[in-house]
Amino acid sequence: MSASDMPLKELLRHLDRLAQDSLSLWDVPEGASARLINVSENATYLVEAPGGYKSVLRIHRENYHSHRAIECELAWLEALDREGVVTTPGYYTGRNGDPIQTGRAEALADPRYMVLFHFVEGQEPDDSGDMTEGFEELGTIAARCHDHVLRWQKPNGFERLTWDAAAVFGPNSTWGDWRDAPEVTPELAAVLEKVEQTICDRLQSFGKAPDRFNLIHADMRLANLLVDANGTRLIDFDDCGWGWFLYDFAAAISFIEDDPRIPALREAWVRGYRSVRDMSAEEEAEIDTFIMLRRMALLAWIGSHIEAPEPQELAPGFAATTARLGQAYMDKIGA
Template sequence: MMDGSDIPLEELLGHLNGLANDALSLWDLPAGASARLINVSENATYLVEAPGGHRSVLRVHREGYHTRRAIECELAWIDALGAEGVVTTPGYFIGRDGSPIQEAKAPGLSVPRFMVLFQFVEGEAPDESGDIGDRFEQLGAIAARCHVHAMSWTKPEPFERLTWDVDAVFGANPTWGNWRDAPEVTPEVRAILEEVETTIRARLAAYGKAPDRYNLIHADMRLANLLVDETGTRLIDFDDCGHGWFMYDFAAAISFIEDDPRIPDFKSAWIRGYQSVRPLGDACLAEIDTFIMLRRMALLAWIGSHIEAPEPQALAAGFAATTARLGQEWMDRSP
C-alpha cells in the first residue's frame, strides 16, 4: 500500500485530507486557503487555492519512503539545476519555522508525515496522443543536461537518495515490492520473467556503474512531468530522483507505454536530443532496451504493491502478460 499501513485507501485519504488542510497554517498563506487532492501515487498531492488567486501544490509524503535528509537532498538538486540554468525547476515555499520541509501528524495516522509546498507551475504536459517525437527529442536533451550537471555537481554531504539499480528492483528488499506478487503473474508468465530477470542481471553486471554511466538521475522523466507554456519548459516531480544509470531516464520516459508501436521512433528522437548535448557510446546505446525491461519489471512490482490506488488498478489487467511478451521479444533479439 501507498503508506505501508493496513488502512483502506478511502479511510487513509480522509485522514490525509484533514492533515493537508490543517497543515496549511505551517506556511504563511493567504486567509481562506484550502487543499484539494489532485493525485495519489507514492505521495498524496494537493492543489492549494486561496481567495485572491493564490495557487500552490502540497506534497504529503508517503510514510517511510524518504527521510528528511533525503528530501533535503532532492531540494538541493532542484535548487542547483535551476540556479545553474540547466533546466527550469519548481520553486517551493519556506515554512513559518524557516524550513521548506514541514512535519505533522493527523489523528488516525500512526506516524507524522513530511510535507513540501511547491510553487504552482503554469503550463500543460504535452499531449501524448499526437505527434510527440519532437517532445522526446527535447526530453533527451534535458536528460543529458541533467546528467552532465550530476557528474560535476558537488553533492551536499551526507547525500541520501533512493538507488535505482538491479538490487532495488530484484533484491531481497525491493523498493517497489516483488514483481512475483503482482496481479496475473501466472506460472507461464513467471517462467518467462524469471529468465528476463536473469538476463537483465547479467547484462547490467557486465555494463557496470562507471560514473559517466551511473550517477544522479531524475528517474521519472516522463512527458507528464514536463510542463510547457509560451515561456518555456519546466521539469517537475523530482520525488524519485536518486542514483541510477543514465539510460534508465529513457526507460522511465516511456513508463507504462513500452508496447506502444511508436517506441522505436521515440527512442531515436530521445537519443538524437541526448547526443545534441552529450555523446553516447556504443555500450550505452546497446543497453537501452535492457533498461526498458528493468523499468517495466519495476512497474509490474509497483502495480502489485500499490494495487489499492486507482492508477495501478486501471493498469493491472494484462500488464504482466504484456511484460512477459515484451521480455521474450527482447531476449530473442538480444545478442
C-alpha cells in the same frame, strides 16, 4: 493504525484533514484550502486561496524518504534551476524556517513529511499524437541534467534512493516483488525469471562507472514536463536518486513500452541526448535492458500499490505484456 493496513478511501480522508490542518505551517493567504489532485507514492494537493493564489502541497508517503533525503532532492532541483540547466519549481519555507514540514493525523501511526511547492503554469505535452518533438526535448534535458551531476558538488551526506538491480529484484526491493503482482501465472513467471536473470547479467557487465551511473531524475516522462510561453519546466523530482543515466529513457516510456511509436520516440530521445552529450554505440544498444528493468519495476509497483486507482486500471494484461516484451528482448540479444 499503519497506513499500509488502511483502505485507500479511509487513508485519503485522514490525509485530506492533515492537508487542511497543515496549511498554517506556511505563510499562505487566509482562506486557503487544499484539494487532492493526485495520489501515487505521495498525496498531492492543489492549494488555492481567494485572489488567485495557488501552490502545490506534497504529503509524502510514510517511511519512504527521510528528512535528509528530501533536503537533497530540493538541493538538486534548486541547483539545476540556479545554474540554468532546466527550470524547476521553487518551494516555500515554513514558518519555522524549514521547507520540509512534519504533520500528524490522529488516526495514522506515522508522521508525514510535507513540502509546499510554487504552482507552475503550463500544460504537459500532448501524448495522443506525434510525441517525437517532446521526446527529443526530453533527451536534451536528460543529457543536460546528466552533465550537471558529473560536475555538481553534492552536499555532504547526500542521500537518495538507488534504482539498480537490487532495488528492483532484491529482498528489500523498493516497490516490492513482481511475483506478487496481479495475473503473474506460473507460465508467465517462468519467462519473467529468465528476463530478471538476463537483466542482472547485462547490468553487471555494463557496470556503474560514474559517467554511466549517477544521480538521475528517474521519472522524466512527458507528464512531468510543463510547457508554456516561457519555456519548459521539469517537475516531480520525488524519485530522483542513484541510477543509470539510460534509465531516464526507460522511465520516459513508463507503461507504454509496447506502443508502436516507441522506436521513433527512442530515436528522437537519443538524437536530443547526443545534441548535448556523447552516447556510445554500446550504451545505445543497452537501452533495451533498461526498458525491461523499468518494466519489471512497474510490474512490482502495480502489485504493491493495487489499492490505488491507477494500478487497478493498469493491472489487466500488464504481466502478460511484460512477459511478451521480455521474451522479445531476450530473442533480440540472443539470450
